Amino acid sequence: MSRGLCFDATSMLKISHLSHSFGAHWALKNVSFSLEKGEFLFLSGPSGAGKTTLLRLLHGALPVQRGAASVAGFDLTRLSGRTVPLLRRQVSVVFQDFKILPERSVYANVALPLEVRGLAPQHIGRRVRAVVRALGLENRLDTPGGELSGGEQQRVAVARSIVVNPQVLLADEPTGNLDPELSLRLMDIFMQFHAYGTTVVLATHSPELIRRHPDARLLRLEDGMITHANWPGGEVFRCADGGLHLGGGGNGPDPCGLDAPGIPGGSGNSGSSGDDNSGSGAPGNPDGRLSL
Amino acid sequence: MRTFFRLLGRGVADLFLHPWAQLLSMAAVTLVVFLSGLLLMALATVDAELSASRGETVYQVYWRPGTDMAHVRGQWEELRHMPWLASLETYSPDEALTALARRMGETTGQAAGLPALDMGFLSGKSPLPPTALLTFAPREADPEKWAADTQTFLKAMPGVERVAASPLRDELGKAWRAASRFVIWPTVGFLGVVLALVVGNTVRLTLSTRREEIEILQLVGARNWYIRLPLMVAGALQGLLGGGLACLLLLVVHWRFRTALNVPPLLLELRLPPPEQAALLLAVPVLMGILGSWIAVRSR
Ligand SMILES: Nc1ncnc2c1ncn2[C@@H]1O[C@H](COP(=O)(O)OP(=O)(O)OP(=O)(O)O)[C@@H](O)[C@H]1O
Ligand SMILES: [Mg+2]
Numbered sequence: 335m336s337r338g339l340c341f342d343a344t345s346m347l348k349i350s351h352l353s354h355s356f357g358a359h360w361a362l363k364n365v366s367f368s369l370e371k372g373e374f375l376f377l378s379g380p381s382g383a384g385k386t387t388l389l390r391l392l393h394g395a396l397p398v399q400r401g402a403a404s405v406a407g408f409d410l411t412r413l414s415g416r417t418v419p420l421l422r423r424q425v426s427v428v429f430q431d432f433k434i435l436p437e438r439s440v441y442a443n444v445a446l447p448l449e450v451r452g453l454a455p456q457h458i459g460r461r462v463r464a465v466v467r468a469l470g471l472e473n474r475l476d477t478p479g480g481e482l483s484g485g486e487q488q489r490v491a492v493a494r495s496i497v498v499n500p501q502v503l504l505a506d507e508p509t510g511n512l513d514p515e516l517s518l519r520l521m522d523i524f525m526q527f528h529a530y531g532t533t534v535v536l537a538t539h540s541p542e543l544i545r546r547h548p549d550a551r552l553l554r555l556e557d558g559m560i561t562h563a564n565w566p567g568g569e570v571f572r573c574a575d576g577g578l579h580l581g582g583g584g585n586g587p588d589p590c591g592l593d594a595p596g597i598p599g600g601s602g603n604s605g606s607s608g609d610d611n612s613g614s615g616a617p618g619n620p621d622g623r624l625s626l
Numbered sequence: 627m628r629t630f631f632r633l634l635g636r637g638v639a640d641l642f643l644h645p646w647a648q649l650l651s652m653a654a655v656t657l658v659v660f661l662s663g664l665l666l667m668a669l670a671t672v673d674a675e676l677s678a679s680r681g682e683t684v685y686q687v688y689w690r691p692g693t694d695m696a697h698v699r700g701q702w703e704e705l706r707h708m709p710w711l712a713s714l715e716t717y718s719p720d721e722a723l724t725a726l727a728r729r730m731g732e733t734t735g736q737a738a739g740l741p742a743l744d745m746g747f748l749s750g751k752s753p754l755p756p757t758a759l760l761t762f763a764p765r766e767a768d769p770e771k772w773a774a775d776t777q778t779f780l781k782a783m784p785g786v787e788r789v790a791a792s793p794l795r796d797e798l799g800k801a802w803r804a805a806s807r808f809v810i811w812p813t814v815g816f817l818g819v820v821l822a823l824v825v826g827n828t829v830r831l832t833l834s835t836r837r838e839e840i841e842i843l844q845l846v847g848a849r850n851w852y853i854r855l856p857l858m859v860a861g862a863l864q865g866l867l868g869g870g871l872a873c874l875l876l877l878v879v880h881w882r883f884r885t886a887l888n889v890p891p892l893l894l895e896l897r898l899p900p901p902e903q904a905a906l907l908l909a910v911p912v913l914m915g916i917l918g919s920w921i922a923v924r925s926r
Contacts, residue, residue: 415850422847433842437643447846452629496848616730 340398346371346502347392348532351401353558354387361387363558364401369535369551371501376544377537379555385537386430388555389504392535393425394418406501423451426500428508430537432491440471443479444493444598451498465497468523470516484511492520496527503527505536507544517543633852637859642836648864651832655868655911656875658824662817663876665905666899669813674897676802682712682763683773685780689756691719693785698756701783708776710764717759719752726754748874755787769803814903821910825868829861829918840923850923857919865915869908876907 335349348368354361362384369375375387390396392405394413402411406424408417426447434443441462448458469489474482479490488511495503505524509517521543528534539546544552554562641648687699695718702716760780764772775792780789833840836857837860843853880898887894898904 393845418810419844419847419849422845427845429845433838435839435842446842450843450846450848452854 339537345369345404346373348533349392349401349403352388352391352403353398353400354384354391355399357503361558362391365555365558365560366401367553367560367563369533371533372528372531374525374534374547374550375536376547376550376552376591377555378539378541378544378552379561381539382557383545383555384557384558387413387558389427389506389535389537391500391502393427394421423447423498424500425502426495426498428488428491428495428503428505428602432487434479434487434490434494437478439476439478440466440482440490440493441475442491445496447494447498461497462493465493469493470519485513485516488512489516489520492523496523500532502533503535505534507537509538509540518546521546523586554597577610629852630855633855634859634862637856638863640836640856641860641863644832646831647835651828652864652868652871653824654828655865655915656871658821659869659872659911660875662821663872663904664879664901665817666814666903666907667876667896668901669810669881670903671894671898673802673806675894676806678681682761683769683776683779684792685759686792687758687780687783687786688788688790690786690787691753691755693756695719695756697785701785702758705758705760707886708760708761708762711760712763713761715759717754717757718752720750722754722757723752743748771868814906818906818910821907822914825865825911826914826918826921828914829864830922832864833857833919853884854920854923857923858916861915861917861919862912863915865913866908866910867912873904873907876899 345368352365353363358611365384365388371570377388379385387396391398391403391410394408394410397413398411405421408421408424410421413421435446438446444462444466445458463472463475466475469492471486471489471493474486480486482490488508492505492508495505503524509520512520517540524534524536525547544550549566551566552562552564553560576621641795646729698718702714704754705711706714763775777791798812840857875900880896884896887896
């Protein structure tokens with residue numbers, strides 16, 4: 335690809351030197367990583383760290399300002415009004431604020447992405463019922479979204495995102511309003527999708543969830559930067575010009591030849607690698623970036 | 627195709643999702659269209675009054691005495707179909723005589739206390755010619771030429787002896803006819819723009835109640851036409867209903883108050899705007915309903 339970016343064909347999700355600012359405030363600073371098909375990533379970090387911003391970039395709700403990104407084969411730097419809907423048919427999102435339609439029934443809310451794709455009604459009915467049952471909402475099918483509890487709304491949001499069998503699933507705090515038992519049930523569902531090959535990125539505040547899935551990947555964002563990574567299985571960032579590993583040392587020049595200029599706040603804030611990983615960035619990276 | 631019709635149906639069904647918002651914006655559309663209609667009606671009334679009733683030309687046509695009355699009556703029938711004819715009064719020789727007698731009785735007889743003049747003895751042998759009094763309210767670009775042509779035509783009719791013309795056109799009517807072209811359509815255009823802005827903005831604002839829905843549809847991968855089509859149907863319907871209701875109201879006003887101003891010294895009869903202007907009252911709201919919905923859905 336252009337600009338010396340190093341995307342290999344198998345990556346389902348690849349971002350490189352991604353930065354995003356709201357006015358003068360940089361919500362995301364020089365973030366790079368990639369995920370293969372079927373991988374599972376926890377995105378953790380304190381409130382305001384930039385998790386939602388990153389997820390919004392990944393489904394085209396925010397334009398890419400700096401850096402590059404591709405998701406499910408779509409180059410996010412070249413999205414247009416025509417391609418955004420196509421991207422969103424591959425990438426499902428569970429929003430932190432649910433975004434369900436209050437006047438419409440649970441059924442209509444969950445069926446929405448299928449209708450948008452023009453599927454036949456019988457087919458839609460079958461899939462919606464299956465997903466709704468899996469999430470324990472089967473006796474709320476006709477209830478308007480606005481009359482549901484927070485936890486129920488959250489499950490509707492999850493149901494709507496998985497009903498389409500997405501290639502990539504982005505979930506922003508999907509267990510925030512659920513009791514522990516429901517959280518576990520939901521995580522089981524996400525894990526099932528993950529097992530069937532969906533790439534999952536899940537933002538969460540819950541250390542408990544992360545602890546329960548030690549083999550999932552983990553990135554910790556703080557103030558827009560990756561400050562911690564647990565990247566089991568190693569090889570993380572491969573360049574098209576020779577399959578270079580970036581995890582080893584931080585003292586060489588940027589092997590991909592791109593250094594996003596003018597991003598403030600990068601220096602002096604280096605990442606710390608996860609304990610057992612072989613491929614994450616190391617302390618001392620000159621611009622504080624952790625290239626994964 | 628199935629999706630297309632489903633979306634059309636949804637546009638209609640969605641009107642009932644936020645009934646109050648829809649009702650209020652429809653009321654706004656109705657009121658603006660109604661007001662515009664009233665203005666057009668006033669304009670049409672003034673136009674009709676100034677250019678038709680005041681700018682009249684009267685021709686008195688005299689046939690040769692003794693002309694066959696059956697023949698003359700046939701000609702009168704033809705005259706009735708002349709363009710711009712406002713009224714036609716005809717007098718056979720006998721009728722002319724009666725009218726003359728009455729006139730003389732009124733002017734001389736009454737004053738002198740004499741009984742009404744009885745001309746019955748002349749009945750059937752009236753020496754007066756058949757005559758016709760034609761009043762025209764022409765709305766021609768070139769009234770002078772029209773007057774000359776009409777006079778020539780009347781004179782050339784078989785049996786006609788003489789045609790007297792008396793143009794009663796007043797200066798105001800003449801000036802209005804010259805100016806109306808520069809007044810009417812610009813006014814209509816201005817009203818159209820006002821109508822378009824208000825209706826378009828109203829519909830657009832109504833859709834702010836559905837901003838969330840539009841956003842969610844975009845987030846689950848709906849293409850723009852999929853989102854826009856139902857909204858445009860709803861917008862068009864709103865324009866149609868609002869405009870239609872306003873037109874109905876105008877008809878009611880016209881029917882109820884048509885002759886209300888027809889008292890001296892006003893003597894105005896309310897006119898409906900001509901069809902091409904009335905069509906604007908429906909077309910503009912419908913188009914702006916569609917356009918307003920279109921604009922409300924920005925891509926991304
Ligand atoms: N639309 C926006 N306009 C301006 N600033 C924004 C906007 N969205 C996010 N920000 C800022 O960007 C930073 C990152 O926000 P973001 O929502 O990504 O955090 P987060 O990690 O998702 O936090 P939380 O865990 O509370 O959801 C915050 O400082 C926030 O104030
Ligand atoms: Mg967030």
